[in-house]
Amino acid sequence: MRSLKALGVSAMALGMGVMATPAFAQVFPVDVGSQTTITSVQADIVAWGVALLSLSLALLAYRRVKSVAR
Numbered sequence: 001m002r003s004l005k006a007l008g009v010s011a012m013a014l015g016m017g018v019m020a021t022p023a024f025a026q027v028f029p030v031d032v033g034s035q036t037t038i039t040s041v042q043a044d045i046v047a048w049g050v051a052l053l054s055l056s057l058a059l060l061a062y063r064r065v066k067s068v069a070r
Helices: 002-027 032-069
Strands: none
Touching: none
């Protein structure tokens, strides 16, 4: 149960980080040339977050199935 709570907290933190990025772009103006770089980095961060969450869920499912199979 603790791992599910930690997973939920990490998903919430990732979501808030992604939502906060456009707000930072309004506070700190950037030129058009580096805007594509920021978008690319944001997409990479989201992709890594999804991959790590998927890995966590796969490990959790493996442990549950292993404990049921005993």
